[in-house]
Amino acid sequence: MKDVRELIHTRKLGVVESDIKAVEDKLEAIFPEQYKELFKLVNNPEIGEWILYPIKDPRNPKKTWDDIVRQNTEVREEDMSKDLIAIGDNGSGDKLCLKVNDGIMGIEIYLWYHEDGELEEYAPNLKEFIISISEEDNEDEFEDE
Numbered sequence: 001m002k003d004v005r006e007l008i009h010t011r012k013l014g015v016v017e018s019d020i021k022a023v024e025d026k027l028e029a030i031f032p033e034q035y036k037e038l039f040k041l042v043n044n045p046e047i048g049e050w051i052l053y054p055i056k057d058p059r060n061p062k063k064t065w066d067d068i069v070r071q072n073t074e075v076r077e078e079d080m081s082k083d084l085i086a087i088g089d090n091g092s093g094d095k096l097c098l099k100v101n102d103g104i105m106g107i108e109i110y111l112w113y114h115e116d117g118e119l120e121e122y123a124p125n126l127k128e129f130i131i132s133i134s135e136e137d138n139e140d141e142f143e144d145e
Contacts, residue, residue, distance in 0.1 A: 001037040004127055005136040014040040015055045023055050026069045027061070027085060029100045031046060032107045034126040048133035052088035079117045084110070086137060096101070096122065096129075 020039060024030050031039075040046065043064065044054035053068040056060055077095075080086070084097040084107055093114035098105040109129045111122040123129035 001041060001127060002032070004130045004134075005041050007130055008042055008045045010042050010045045012045075012054075013059070014059070015043050015057050015061055016040070019055050019057060022061060023067075023069055027072060028103060029085060030104050032098070032105055032126070035098075038126060038130075047088075048129055048137050049090045050088050050133065052094070052096070055087070077117075079111075080112060081119070083131065084112060084119070086112070124137045 012116050015034075018042070019035050020031065039055055040045050042055055043060075053066070053071045053100050054064040056067040056069065057064045064142045068085075068087065076086070080095070080097075083100050085100055086095040087109075088096040095114065097110045097112050097119070099108065099110060100106075107125040108121050109123040109126060110119050123132060
């Protein structure tokens with residue numbers, strides 16, 4: 001994930017392995033390796049219009065209070081399938097998700113539409129998601145010039 005780090009403009013410090021493990025314990029599911037690698041580099045990354053929920057960081061509690069655990073317990077959409085873990089949103093109610101199977105989150109990124117509860121595969125993995133969103137942003141900038 002270090003090779004795509006420069007595509008993410010967020011400059012928040014990453015979290016440590018024990019913070020990630022604490023979240024996995026609370027969510028009762030293990031994150032994919034790419035997710036863990038990314039969050040060790042940068043917490044709460046913004047990727048295009050998408051903001052990935054932070055992992056609670058004891059060094060920065062005010063900026064990480066609305067973390068992934070809270071989003072998947074207190075604020076969870078009632079009609080969202082229980083086998084989904086929401087990892088981020090775009091501010092419109094649509095959510096990026098990972099599917100859980102036997103306590104392990106898959107690597108595919110899904111888009112869950114809040115209006116109708118539909119689910120579609122959005123990217124084969126987190127790295128490809130970051131690359132594709134960055135390419136879209138670059139195309140948009142080029143069109144604006």
